[in-house]
Amino acid sequence: MNIIVCIKQVPAKDAPLAIAGNWIKEADIGFEMNEPDSFALEEALRLKEKHGGEVVALSMGPERVKQTIKEALAKGADRGIHVADENFHQLDPLGSASSLAAAIRKEKCDLVLTGLQSDDHGFGQTGVLLAGLLDLPHATIIMQIEVQDGKMRLKRELEAGWFQWMECPLPAVLSIQSGINKVRYATLKGIMAAKKKEISTIPRESLGVASETTQRVERIYVPTKSKKTEFLTGAPKEIAAKLVEKLKFEARVI
Amino acid sequence: MKILVVTEQRQGKWNNTSFETLAAAQTIARETSSSVVAAVAGKGIAALAGELAGKNVAEVLLIEHDLLEPYTADGFCVALKQVVESAKPDLVLLPHTYQVRDFAPKLAASLGKGMIGDCIGVRNDAGKLVFVRQMFQGKTAADVVFQGAAPWFASFQSGAFRADLVAPHPSGQAPVNKAGISLSPGQIRTKPLELFREAKQAVDLTQAPIIVAIGRGIKAPENIAQAEALAKALGGEIAASRPICDEGWLPMERQIGSSGQTVAPKLYLALGISGAIQHVVGMKGSRTVVAINKDQNAPIFEIADYGVVGDIFEIMPALTEAVEKAKAG
Numbered sequence: 001m002n003i004i005v006c007i008k009q010v011p012a013k014d015a016p017l018a019i020a021g022n023w024i025k026e027a028d029i030g031f032e033m034n035e036p037d038s039f040a041l042e043e044a045l046r047l048k049e050k051h052g053g054e055v056v057a058l059s060m061g062p063e064r065v066k067q068t069i070k071e072a073l074a075k076g077a078d079r080g081i082h083v084a085d086e087n088f089h090q091l092d093p094l095g096s097a098s099s100l101a102a103a104i105r106k107e108k109c110d111l112v113l114t115g116l117q118s119d120d121h122g123f124g125q126t127g128v129l130l131a132g133l134l135d136l137p138h139a140t141i142i143m144q145i146e147v148q149d150g151k152m153r154l155k156r157e158l159e160a161g162w163f164q165w166m167e168c169p170l171p172a173v174l175s176i177q178s179g180i181n182k183v184r185y186a187t188l189k190g191i192m193a194a195k196k197k198e199i200s201t202i203p204r205e206s207l208g209v210a211s212e213t214t215q216r217v218e219r220i221y222v223p224t225k226s227k228k229t230e231f232l233t234g235a236p237k238e239i240a241a242k243l244v245e246k247l248k249f250e251a252r253v254i
Numbered sequence: 255m256k257i258l259v260v261t262e263q264r265q266g267k268w269n270n271t272s273f274e275t276l277a278a279a280q281t282i283a284r285e286t287s288s289s290v291v292a293a294v295a296g297k298g299i300a301a302l303a304g305e306l307a308g309k310n311v312a313e314v315l316l317i318e319h320d321l322l323e324p325y326t327a328d329g330f331c332v333a334l335k336q337v338v339e340s341a342k343p344d345l346v347l348l349p350h351t352y353q354v355r356d357f358a359p360k361l362a363a364s365l366g367k368g369m370i371g372d373c374i375g376v377r378n379d380a381g382k383l384v385f386v387r388q389m390f391q392g393k394t395a396a397d398v399v400f401q402g403a404a405p406w407f408a409s410f411q412s413g414a415f416r417a418d419l420v421a422p423h424p425s426g427q428a429p430v431n432k433a434g435i436s437l438s439p440g441q442i443r444t445k446p447l448e449l450f451r452e453a454k455q456a457v458d459l460t461q462a463p464i465i466v467a468i469g470r471g472i473k474a475p476e477n478i479a480q481a482e483a484l485a486k487a488l489g490g491e492i493a494a495s496r497p498i499c500d501e502g503w504l505p506m507e508r509q510i511g512s513s514g515q516t517v518a519p520k521l522y523l524a525l526g527i528s529g530a531i532q533h534v535v536g537m538k539g540s541r542t543v544v545a546i547n548k549d550q551n552a553p554i555f556e557i558a559d560y561g562v563v564g565d566i567f568e569i570m571p572a573l574t575e576a577v578e579k580a581k582a583g
Contacts, residue, residue: 232561
């Protein structure tokens with residue numbers, strides 16, 4: 001089973017964000033593998049261990065994303081593909097997915113995995129768009145994958161505590177729900193082995209994807225506080241009495 | 255401008271976020287002199303279409319087909335593409351549900367269009383619609399505009415608009431028209447199987463009007479009973495931030511936040527919750543937020559209407575008693 005995992009590199013969780021127009025200043029911050037994608041990578045590695053085949057880590061972005069591809073290789077991916085684009089963060093979801101789809105078309109694969117969404121843009125559309133662009137069936141928010149007789153039985157998370165089993169043929173695209181598995185750490189042996197693994201680079205402009213976008217982020221900003229907090233003070237009994245007044249006559253919920 | 259709202263139902267029951275999105279559409283329509291068409295898709299849903307017709311909309315589109323129940327992404331994309339092509343809306347609005355996330359980006363792409371997903375607001379800047387969504391997990395907001403020609407697709411996060419503000423039809427009922435679509439079994443490649451819940455007494459927190467949520471400040475599982483007593487007195491549901499569910503103190507289905515449920519109750523009472531963004535994205539749409547925390551700098555206070563800096567173990571029992579007394583009297 002040959003699997004391509006789409007992995008994004010995003011600003012580190014604790015990175016201080018300095019806003020610059022419609023993006024952030026990248027100069028002094030660290031980057032890391034998008035956490036939701038790490039669950040997709042782990043799932044790919046587990047499927048490979050069970051069914052054989054190859055895991056390819058696909059990432060798009062500037063030169064720095066090679067570090068994230070290397071991390072995937074150290075964890076057990078067999079090779080990497082880097083779609084190089086210094087201005088990657090300006091792409092809209094469709095432009096981004098179209099570029100990834102063009103790179104995936106060059107490969108022979110049975111399954112494409114993505115994480116649920118990215119921790120930076122948070123568009124959460126890549127997997128579904130890839131399915132549309134590659135004309136493959138898809139499923140999202142997947143909590144379990146069983147492969148049998150050339151098709152998959154999938155556990156899909158719905159809202160409000162509901163789940164659903166579904167069948168999906170291969171090849172397909174799946175968006176993996178965070179928390180589906182416990183992700184592994186790279187071992188020292190894995191890190192050493194990764195040095196010998198191949199990362200092929202494809203300049204994004206060579207993929208022939210149209211450059212007009214469907215949407216544009218005009219600016220980003222720190223959200224203005226919309227609420228004015230009224231603090232209630234006193235002894236616990238007084239606070240309770242004041243709060244009940246508020247809930248009864250202002251919020252009108254009791 | 256013509257706005258098409260695609261509502262959501264499952265097995266004849268509304269996803270209530272549909273009405274929030276309808277409220278959003280009515281708001282945009284008022285500001286831009288637009289008309290609103292509401293659509294509902296499925297099987298045996300004429301009654302739901304009738305319910306939509308009672309709202310202030312120009313038309314209701316009933317998209318009935320045997321193959322639209324149960325939901326499949328393929329079925330919905332094929333059907334709704336035809337509906338969009340024949341209704342020719344400028345703007346297609348959807349609630350940002352798990353189901354919409356599963357098909358809407360592909361639907362838009364099949365028409366060569368893009369979707370601005372998970373919006374928390376929209377404004378009319380001199381005739382240009384500016385959609386507001388979050389980036390960096392809520393640490394920043396972003397103003398996003400469409401490029402290129404209509405139709406444009408956008409989805410609204412749960413809690414972004416108020417369902418109770420949906421305007422009724424001014425003179426009775428809007429016309430309900432059946433949307434003619436063709437859909438064959440061969441176009442649906444996935445096969446949905448049984449729906450199930452992991453836990454027996456699963457609860458739909460999105461429908462709860464009052465939620466009492468606990469965070470790390472609850473300290474130990476034996477203290478949860480105090481919060482439950484308060485929830486019971488208020489007639490609400492108990493919920494928690496992620497760490498509490500990761501510890502197994504409450505089931506995962508009661509988790510609020512980016513990896514749990516997104517709720518917008520009338521009252522959200524946060525007990526010992528610091529207000530990390532992963533939690534806040536799941537509850538910031540709540541009508542009234544009360545936060546009780548011993549740390550006066552806890553970010554939860556930034557979105558609280560009423561704040562108490564103090565010990566939850568002193569305030570919980572006092573508040574339970576006061577609520578019971580208020581309800582009795």
